[in-house]
Amino acid sequence: MAANDLPTGRTLVADTVRRRLRIAAALALALTLALVWRFYVLQVSQYERYQTLSLDNHIRIQALPPVRGLVLDRNGVVLAQNTAVHILQVVPEKVDDLDTMLQEVDALVGLTPGEASAFRKRLKKHPAFEKILLKAKLDDVQTATFAVNEFRFPGVTLEAVLHRDYPEGILTAHVLGYVGRISERDQARLDASSYQGVHSTGKIGIEKQYEGALLGRSGFEQVEIDAHGRTLRTISRNSAVPGHSLSLTLDIDLQRVAREALGNRRGAVVAMDPASGEVLTMVSSPSFDPNLFVDGIDQNSYDALRALDDRPLFNRALYGRYAPGSTIKPVIARAVIDAGINPQERVYCPGWFTLPDSSRRYRCWRKTGHGFMNLHGAIEESCDVYFYEMGSRLGIDVMAKVLSGFGLGRITGVDLPQEPAGLVPTPEWKRASRNESWYPGEDLITVIGQGFLMVTPMQLARMTATLANRGIPVRPRILLSEEDSLSGEKISPPQAQASGQEADRVVDTELDQIIRAMAAVMHSPRGTGRASGRRSPYPIAGKTGTAQVIAIGQDEGYDESVLPEKFHDHALFIAFAPVEKPQIAIAVVVENGGSGAKVAAPIARKVMDRFFLKRLQRAALAEKSDVFG
Amino acid sequence: MFSGRALHLDGPLLIALLFLSAFGLIVIFSASGEDWEVMVRQGIRLGISLVAMVILAQVSPETLRRLSPHLFLIGLAALLGVLFIGVVAKGAQRWLDLGLVRFQPSELMKLAVPMAVAWLLTRGRLPPGFMMILAALMITLIPAGLVVVQPDLGTGIMLIISGMIVVFLAGIRWHHIMMLLAALAALAPFLWSRLDGYQQQRVLTLFDPFADPLGSGYQTIQAQIAIGSAGTWGKGWLEGSQSHLEFIPERSTDFIFAVFAEEFGLMGVLMLVILYLFIVGRCLVMAYNTRETYSRLLMGALALTFFFYLFVNLGMVSGILPIVGVPLPLVSYGGTSMLTLMAGFGMIMGMHARRRLMT
Numbered sequence: 001m002a003a004n005d006l007p008t009g010r011t012l013v014a015d016t017v018r019r020r021l022r023i024a025a026a027l028a029l030a031l032t033l034a035l036v037w038r039f040y041v042l043q044v045s046q047y048e049r050y051q052t053l054s055l056d057n058h059i060r061i062q063a064l065p066p067v068r069g070l071v072l073d074r075n076g077v078v079l080a081q082n083t084a085v086h087i088l089q090v091v092p093e094k095v096d097d098l099d100t101m102l103q104e105v106d107a108l109v110g111l112t113p114g115e116a117s118a119f120r121k122r123l124k125k126h127p128a129f130e131k132i133l134l135k136a137k138l139d140d141v142q143t144a145t146f147a148v149n150e151f152r153f154p155g156v157t158l159e160a161v162l163h164r165d166y167p168e169g170i171l172t173a174h175v176l177g178y179v180g181r182i183s184e185r186d187q188a189r190l191d192a193s194s195y196q197g198v199h200s201t202g203k204i205g206i207e208k209q210y211e212g213a214l215l216g217r218s219g220f221e222q223v224e225i226d227a228h229g230r231t232l233r234t235i236s237r238n239s240a241v242p243g244h245s246l247s248l249t250l251d252i253d254l255q256r257v258a259r260e261a262l263g264n265r266r267g268a269v270v271a272m273d274p275a276s277g278e279v280l281t282m283v284s285s286p287s288f289d290p291n292l293f294v295d296g297i298d299q300n301s302y303d304a305l306r307a308l309d310d311r312p313l314f315n316r317a318l319y320g321r322y323a324p325g326s327t328i329k330p331v332i333a334r335a336v337i338d339a340g341i342n343p344q345e346r347v348y349c350p351g352w353f354t355l356p357d358s359s360r361r362y363r364c365w366r367k368t369g370h371g372f373m374n375l376h377g378a379i380e381e382s383c384d385v386y387f388y389e390m391g392s393r394l395g396i397d398v399m400a401k402v403l404s405g406f407g408l409g410r411i412t413g414v415d416l417p418q419e420p421a422g423l424v425p426t427p428e429w430k431r432a433s434r435n436e437s438w439y440p441g442e443d444l445i446t447v448i449g450q451g452f453l454m455v456t457p458m459q460l461a462r463m464t465a466t467l468a469n470r471g472i473p474v475r476p477r478i479l480l481s482e483e484d485s486l487s488g489e490k491i492s493p494p495q496a497q498a499s500g501q502e503a504d505r506v507v508d509t510e511l512d513q514i515i516r517a518m519a520a521v522m523h524s525p526r527g528t529g530r531a532s533g534r535r536s537p538y539p540i541a542g543k544t545g546t547a548q549v550i551a552i553g554q555d556e557g558y559d560e561s562v563l564p565e566k567f568h569d570h571a572l573f574i575a576f577a578p579v580e581k582p583q584i585a586i587a588v589v590v591e592n593g594g595s596g597a598k599v600a601a602p603i604a605r606k607v608m609d610r611f612f613l614k615r616l617q618r619a620a621l622a623e624k625s626d627v628f629g
Numbered sequence: 630m631f632s633g634r635a636l637h638l639d640g641p642l643l644i645a646l647l648f649l650s651a652f653g654l655i656v657i658f659s660a661s662g663e664d665w666e667v668m669v670r671q672g673i674r675l676g677i678s679l680v681a682m683v684i685l686a687q688v689s690p691e692t693l694r695r696l697s698p699h700l701f702l703i704g705l706a707a708l709l710g711v712l713f714i715g716v717v718a719k720g721a722q723r724w725l726d727l728g729l730v731r732f733q734p735s736e737l738m739k740l741a742v743p744m745a746v747a748w749l750l751t752r753g754r755l756p757p758g759f760m761m762i763l764a765a766l767m768i769t770l771i772p773a774g775l776v777v778v779q780p781d782l783g784t785g786i787m788l789i790i791s792g793m794i795v796v797f798l799a800g801i802r803w804h805h806i807m808m809l810l811a812a813l814a815a816l817a818p819f820l821w822s823r824l825d826g827y828q829q830q831r832v833l834t835l836f837d838p839f840a841d842p843l844g845s846g847y848q849t850i851q852a853q854i855a856i857g858s859a860g861t862w863g864k865g866w867l868e869g870s871q872s873h874l875e876f877i878p879e880r881s882t883d884f885i886f887a888v889f890a891e892e893f894g895l896m897g898v899l900m901l902v903i904l905y906l907f908i909v910g911r912c913l914v915m916a917y918n919t920r921e922t923y924s925r926l927l928m929g930a931l932a933l934t935f936f937f938y939l940f941v942n943l944g945m946v947s948g949i950l951p952i953v954g955v956p957l958p959l960v961s962y963g964g965t966s967m968l969t970l971m972a973g974f975g976m977i978m979g980m981h982a983r984r985r986l987m988t
Contacts, residue, residue, distance in 0.1 A: 016756060016800035018917055021929050024798065025913050028936045032906060035940065036899065038947045042857040043895040050857025061847065 062223060063197030066216025067162060067485075069243030071176060071206065073252040074278075074480055079172050080207070082162040086143040088135040092123060094155030101153060108149055109142040111135060114298065136295050137163070164200065164294045170287040171255050174315035175416070175478065176248075177205020178290035180297075194218070200294070205315075206248065206478060208417050213482055216243035244491065247480040249278035257610045258283040261603040266310055267571075267590035268317035268457040270476075271607055274465035274576060274585040277474040279414065281586075281607060282458075284316040317457045318416055321423075322589050324449040324460060325545030325596065326382045327574045328403065330467055332447055333375055333514045335402040336390050343375035343513060349385035355392060355440055362388050362444050365546065379517035382528045382544060384448050391447025396438060399446060400426045406463045407473055408455050414476040422459050425452035450548060460574055460587035467515065468541075468576035468585045471508030515541050519579050529573070532601035538612055541582075542575035542604070544596035560594055568592035573600035577608055584611050637686040637982035642911045646959070646974060649904055650675050650967075653960035659867050660881045660888040661962070667881065671962055678971035685975030690924040690983055693976060697741070697748035701768065704741040707734035708775040735776045735784045736965045740973055742769055742788050743930040746795040751923045756800030762809075765796050782828055783954035787941070791934040798929045832951040848879070849948050852887040856947060863894030881962040883954055886946045902943075905958075909936045912977050919984040928980055931973045938970075 042050065071080035088105070095101050102119075105111060111119075115135050122132045134156070138146065146158050164179045166172060179200040182190065186201055195201070196218040202208035219240035224232040249272075258269040262285040271281040288305055297305075305313055314320070337343060351369035352361040364370065364384040370377070378386035391399065404410060409424030423429075425446065427438035445451035455463075458476060466473045482491040518541035520526075522533025528544045547570040550563075560568055571593030576585040586604045593599035654668055654675070661667040711734055746765045753761050769792030777785035797806075821829065834846045855869065869891035880888050890898050912932030919925045938958040944950030946957075956966050 017798055017922060017925050017929070020798045020800055021913055021917055021925075024794070024929065024933055025910070028909060028933065028940075029906075031936075031940050032902060034949075035943050035947070036902060038944075038949055039856065039890065039895055039898045042853060042947060043859055043890070043898070044861060046857050047860045050854050051860065053854045054858030061850075 061220055064219035064221055064237075064240040065162075065197035065199075066218055066240035067242040068164060068179070068216065069214040069485060070245040071214075072245065072247045073250050073255075074247060074280075075251065075253075076247070077168075077252045079166065079168055079176055079248065079250075079252065081165050081167065083165045084160050085136070085163045086138040086158055086160055087133060088138065088146065089131045089157050089159055090119070090134045091131050091155045091157075096154075098123075101156065105134065105146075105153070105156065109135065109138060109146050131157070166290045168252060168255075169289045169291060171252065171259055171283075172250070173287045173290040174284045174317065175205055175250065175282045176290065177207040177209075178203055178293045179207050180293045181295070196220070203293070205416060206246070209415055210246055210479065210482075213246065214243040217241040242485040244482045245485050246482055248478050249273075249280065249480045250282065250478065251280050251611075251614075253614065254281040254607055254610055255283055258603065258607050259285060259287070261606040262590070265590050265593060265599075266316070267588065267593065267600075267603075268320055269586065269588050269603060269607060270317050270457045270461035271584055271586040271611070272461055272465055272474075272476050274468035274474060274582050277462075277465065277476045278480065279461075279476050279478050280584065280611065282317045282478070284314070284318075284320070286310045286312040288312040316589070316591075318414070319418075319420055320456060320589065321420065321454040322457070322570055322572070322591075323451070323453060323547040324408075324455045325547035325570070325572050326384075326449055327460060327543050327545035327572050327587075327596075328408070328449045328453075328463075329379055329382065329387055330514045330518055330543055331402055331406045331408075331463065332387060332390065332394075332399060333379060333517070334508075334511060335394055335398050336375060337510050337514075338402070339394055339398065341390070341393070346372040346374050347378070347383075347386045347389045349373050349383050351385070353385045353388035353444070355444070358441075360441065362441075376513065376517045376520065377526075379514065379543070380520040380524055380527050382521075387447045388444045391443045392440065394443075394447075396425070396427060396443050396446060399443070400424050403453070406466050408453070408459055408463060412456075412458050412462045412476050414458055415478050419458070420456060422456050423452060423454040449545060457587050457589045460572070460589070461585060464574040464576055464587055465585035467511065467518070468582035469507075470511050470515075472506075515579060518543055518575075522575070528597045529575075529601045531597065532573075532605040536577075536605070538577050538608075539579040540575050540577040540605075540608070541579045542573060542601065544601060545572035545574070546570070546594070546596045547572060549592065565592050568594050571596045571599040573597075573604050575601070575604050575608070577612075583615070584608055636683060637979045638683070639911070639915065639978045639981060642908065642915070642974065642978065645904060645908045645911065646971070649901075649908065650959050652901070652904075655866070656885055656889045656892075656960060657881060657962055659869065659892060660885050663867065667962065674967055678967045681968055682971040682975035682978070685972045686979040686982070688976070688979055690921060690980045693744065693927070693980070694748055694751075694923045697744040700737070700741045701745035701772075704734055704737045705772055705775075707737065708772055710734070711779065712775065733965050735772075735779070735781060735788075736969045738772045738776065738788055739784070739791065739934070739969050740931075740976070742772055743791045743795050743927055743934065746792045747799075747923050747926040747930065750795065750799045750926065755922065756802060757796065759805065762796060762801060762805055765792065766809075769793065780825065780828075781954065782824075783941070786953060787934065787938065787955060790937050791930055794933045794937075795926050795930045798926050798933075828951075828953075831953070835948070835951050848884065848952060852884055852946050853948050855887045855891040859891045859894045861895045863890070863892050863897055866892050868892060883942065883952075883956055883961060884946055885961050886943060886957050889960075890946075902939075905936070905939050909933070909939075912974075915977060915981040915984075919981060921980075921984070924980040924984070928977045931977055935970065935973070 067082055068080075070078060070082075073079055088109075090101075092098060102111065102116060106116070111134075119132065119134050138158075143158065150156070150158055166176065166178065180203045181199060182195065182201050190201060194215065194217070198215070198218065202211040202214065207214065217240060219238045221237040222235040224235060254271065258271070258281045262269065262283065265285060267285055269281055269283045270279065272279045286308075292301060349364055349366075349370040349372075351367050352363050354361055362384070365382065370381055370383045370385070373381070373383045373386040375386070377383065400409075403424045409422050411419045411421050413419075425442075430436055430438050430452070442451055446453055462474065462476055465476075483489065484491065519539055521529045521544065522536070522540040522542045524530065527533065529540075529542045533540050533542065549569060550567045569592070571588075571590040573588045573596045574586065576582040586607060588600040588604045590599050590603070654672055657671050658664070658668045745768050749765055749768065750757050750761060757765065769789055773785045773788040773792075776788060824832075834849060858864075859869075869888055889901065893900075909932050912928060912935070916925050916928035916932060919928060935958055938955060941950055941953065941955045942957045942961075945952045945955065956963060958970055959967060
């Protein structure tokens with residue numbers, strides 16, 4: 001022991017450490033006593049309080065899911081809402097005999113084989129004390145029947161839940177998207193604390209884009225539940241905050257007209273207000289019923305939808321990539337003027353064009369030729385030979401620049417998820433992606449909107465709006481306004497404040513003569529779109545386009561009657577109206593529609609007619625209320 | 630004590646440790662929802678940890694002392710490695726994948742930090758001077774900081790505690806202690822701002838768990854209900870309704886004591902606390918009776934760090950300390966922590982067995 005040692009330095013040190021060990025031991029003892037006191041307080045002094053909290057009446061803190069925000073069209077028509085439905089839930093450990101219970105429930109309200117097997121699958125995945133879904137969407141009779149008999153089924157509860165509902169269904173499926181059950185992949189991406197008690201999330205479209213605004217905030221409540229898991233009473237409650245309601249720029253009437261005009265064809269229609277970029281119509285056809293996805297679509301139906309050749313799930317308006325065909329000719333014409341070429345210069349069209357040192361004939365759509373054509377006539381009658389000549393003079397770099405300037409090959413910035421950029425080809429691009437050099441012939445293919453050039457209907461509509469704006473680009477948008485559901489306070493989206501237009505651009509007066517040619521397309525006796533411009537009460541500027549889907553050989557003709565439908569040309573059309581002070585810009589693509597003039601242009605005309613009719617009616621109404629008000 | 634002496638083991642300590650770990654297995658069985666597999670896995674870990682303990686007990690104090698700085702540097706390199714090439718598990722980057730095994734350098738540091746500080750301080754004159762204290766602070770705070778950014782706040786705090794215990798035992802003067810505390814107080818606002826939002830929330834929760842009963846307050850509230858509803862005698866093994874209804878998150882790991890307290894009541898708590906105190910006390914007595922200063926510092930530090938594990942865990946489970954994620958030593962489910970602790974006890978036994986060897 002230290003006491004026997006001589007008082008050397010080492011023992012002095014030893015004494016210090018020993019003293020400290022004693023102090024530390026005393027400290028540890030004191031801290032332990034503090035802990036014991038704490039447990040005494042919890043387990044003895046406050047025992048009764050905690051026992052009530054725990055024993056016969058379990059206090060559960062349960063999340064109150066927020067009500068998802070509504071989505072309305074620009075006139076207040078409901079596009080997405082929440083309706084109450086009844087569901088049956090089961091806490092397995094509270095059921096004495098699951099098989100008997102299932103039989104009796106089946107006898108009472110009926111269970112489909114699918115519901116029963118899905119239930120058994122969930123049973124394996126979840127612990128026995130967790131609630132699992134037995135039957136979704138009971139009808140009124142089933143709900144009433146079960147409610148009367150609920151006492152016979154301990155562990156089975158009938159609950160009313162809110163369920164997302166899309167009243168306009170197929171009209172809005174692509175743009176609005178849908179919500180669905182939160183999947184494992186969603187879980188990895190979403191913040192769990194914001195989704196307490198919430199079982200679904202926006203999967204695509206606006207529902208996904210504005211998930212944050214629509215979701216709202218979960219509340220919670222403390223409830224007492226009895227031994228069967230039934231709620232006895234609510235102790236305290238912190239209400240959920242509902243999600244914001246969104247007004248979209250879409251007009252559901254125009255949406256319906258566009259869809260009906262497309263009929264059962266495959267294609268897309270996008271119309272917007274060129275000044276603000278507000279998207280008035282965005283239709284992709286064929287469509288699907290988004291309500292199927294809300295509760296989780298069953299595998300068979302989903303596979304069936306995906307397997308269809310028509311690809312109804314595919315949003316052609318935003319994701320479809322098409323050769324624009326002749327619809328880009330007005331934009332190319334802008335480059336022609338810019339290059340210092342006299343618009344009055346005439347090019348002779350014999351029906352074909354050849355490059356120097358080549359015998360290959362590039363055909364005009366009119367086999368007999370247009371004769372002498374200047375810029376105006378070449379747009380009006382869509383003469384390919386004039387543009388072949390210009391294309392070979394301009395070269396790909398100049399053309400790529402003007403096409404990019406009108407927003408092709410880049411995203412439009414519309415507020416929808418994962419917009420594709422399309423493609424404006426350049427020699428550098430071709431070298432990088434295919435390791436091939438650019439051929440002069442490809443200038444000619446590009447100038448008539450074929451070849452590698454790929455655009456989306458949304459990009460085409462934006463290009464049209466930019467023409468309508470005399471060169472000022474606009475950013476399309478679908479959210480009109482956001483509103484706090486409780487206070488009614490408007491929250492304007494940040495891009496609305498910037499009015500969508502890029503302020504530093506100035507009006508391009510050189511476009512006027514091109515726009516005059518586009519008006520001639522619709523209203524002159526030789527215009528390619530004259531059939532759709534006829535007797536229009538408002539002047540239209542338009543451009544037709546017909547894009548080949550397959551290459552036609554040198555000596556073959558294109559004969560629609562012998563080709564299978566999927567090889568028919570795509571029909572395209574762009575237009576804005578009125579020519580001066582335009583209020584609507586529209587792009588129509590009809591897959592394998594054949595002729596842009598015959599198939600795509602009438603669809604645009606129907607949508608525009610409806611648009612201006614509504615304007616007139618509203619103006620008349622306003623006038624009346626002025627008189628009587 | 631039978632063959633224990635030849636193996637440099639300590640009978641009373643060994644028996645207490647076995648008793649505690651066996652009890653831990655019983656609680657794990659209940660906390661895991663009566664899952665045999667979980668219990669068997671933990672049993673295997675216990676076996677491996679005991680082997681490690683016996684092996685470490687054979688290492689002489691002189692070897693431990695010589696190895697201290699090297700072990701520390703290896704640990705430090707590994708911690709830096711984790712930062713750059715570590716494996717992310719459960720949102721935190723704590724592991725190095727060595728091919729065969731995943732290795733958690735912060736666990737190695739639990740031993741290496743007190744060893745390195747003891748090594749450093751015994752190189753100079755005791756009690757340590759101001760510069761020595763600063764040096765000790767450095768070799769404690771650098772690894773602790775690396776662990777905190779992983780992020781593993783609990784282990785980081787425990788590393789600091791273990792390093793500071795060595796400094797305390799080495800006889801740091803009281804006015805130096807005051808200076809350190811003053812510095813800590815001055816730095817507190819800065820440290821607070823460096824904490825993650827959820828970590829700040831956990832501290833705030835302490836004062837009012839009902840402010841966020843579904844989020845940060847949930848664990849605290851549910852654990853207190855489980856503990857409080859047990860009363861003096863508890864609800865009985867496997868009868869803890871709160872635990873079995875899964876009201877308690879992390880009930881097999883950090884919050885296992887809530888399960889235990891619900892099922893065994895205040896009497897069980899007292900019994901378990903006494904068992905822990907016996908282990909700590911026995912180690913302190915062994916440190917007291919060891920003559921060599923390095924051994925004594927290290928033994929005392931390991932014993933007291935073990936105590937602080939207990940204190941922090943029980944404190945956070947019972948709602949008097951923030952939830953920092955410290956497991957209940959030798960009882961919580963999980964292997965690496967048990968391995969480190971048993972290795973530490975092996976070192977204590979080995980140093981004690983050779984206490985009369987003077988260097």
